[in-house]
Amino acid sequence: MSSKIQPVKGTREFYPEEMALRNFIYEKVRAASQSFGYQEYDGPFIEAIDLYAAKSGEELVKKQSFTFQDRGGDFVTLRPELTPSLARMIAAKQGELTFPARWWSFGPFWRYEQPQKGRSREFFQWNLDMLGVNSPEADAELIAVGAAFLRSVGLTSDLAAIYVNNRRLMDSEFDALGISAEKRMDVSNLVDRRSKMESAKWDSYALELGLDQTQLDGLKSILDNFDLWKKSDELVRLFSALEALGVSDYVKFDPNIMRGLLYYTGTVFEAFDTSGSLKRAIFGGGRYDNLLADVGGQSLSGVGFAMGDVVIGILLKEKGLLPEFVPSPAPVLVTVFDESLLRESYALAAELRHSGLNVLCFPEPAKLQKQFKFADKMKARVVLTMGPDEFSNNEVAIKNMMNGEQIKVKREAVLQSILGMLNSV
């Protein structure tokens, strides 16, 4: 036991049931992305650490990346996020791509942090970005894709909400309070923590950061002002577009949404489960105006968001929104009556596979009871048996596992009978 090699901490083992969940998420993600015309792509899983150094935030690069030296001595890292790779890919073909580019991706990422509920060191992430258009309406489309996904998995707008803010709006509010540019980072950090700290503690922490009492009071009134968006043309247009897109039920303005990544410049948003059973964002994103120039491209604006598979997976499980798990992808199982009929059973299964059915065949003779129990566990819907009686009459016994009825049909009619049973549900 103790000598067994454990999986690397924070990595994931996808047993068939978990794999089904991952694929379920993938399918819903793909459907939502494609319904808005986004194209699928992917980047390298390993990148030079320098790619992230500029804009991803110190925490992400220095403490949370799986970094190592390759055999040539270069420092590389398992990708902790996709946006910088995307920016480079776009920049490299900027002259030949057609804009606006609408791209999406679903793949693995790694971050070295403490595994806990909703967070692992290895996770899958949906990324969706639009590049080449800088407008609140483009931002709205991104939010609408996110909302379409939530709706498609059954997270209705009373179960999940998308909170929106705008960095430019906040910057101008901070300017008005005389909060210096150097303190911006500390202040956004402060804002992020507000919901997690007692208000008295939060106040004294704010003063420690060097805000004076007037600035603190001003900050609080900003953060409590849920009508603040009306002062931002961008947000006014955003909310109008969201209404046209039919997703306003999901979206609310919230001045407390800041987001840690440094590259966001305009609209930012985060989706949460409204019951608050998980205090982690389902997805989050925003507009980045300078990222492309930072990796060597011409200035090009983008907007995007990312969703990890862990939080959404926990939520879907908790809310009972997952489809029933069917262990075997084969709805049909062929039993093996005895040694002498094994080849016949194998041949029957093969024949049905050639007709396009997924078919499971028991791999050895065994008591029929055992084989039927196995079929039941695999949630097979139809079980075929060819015993001596059936074989001598050129027949096959077909049992409908959904209602328990069994019939015998001529071998030539087996396919039709099966299809009839499978379609009758």
Place this chain on the structure above:
RNA sequence: GAGCCUGUAGCUCAACGGCAGAGCGUCGCCCUGUGGAGGCGAAUGUUGCGGGUUCGAAACCCGUCAGGCUCCCCA
């Protein structure tokens, strides 16, 4: 990186200083050609690992490893 909690059968857990158990699952039988419900029965443990205290340790102490939760950060 810090704090708190937990490691006992495949799983969930009980036993809290005195014979290591239950439920679920698995397997077998009831049922010699048929699943789900039920009945009966069986198998399965260096109590995470190492040391210490004790007549006696799963339990108490120390260390260590692993997991969970929180802080931090974030998908």
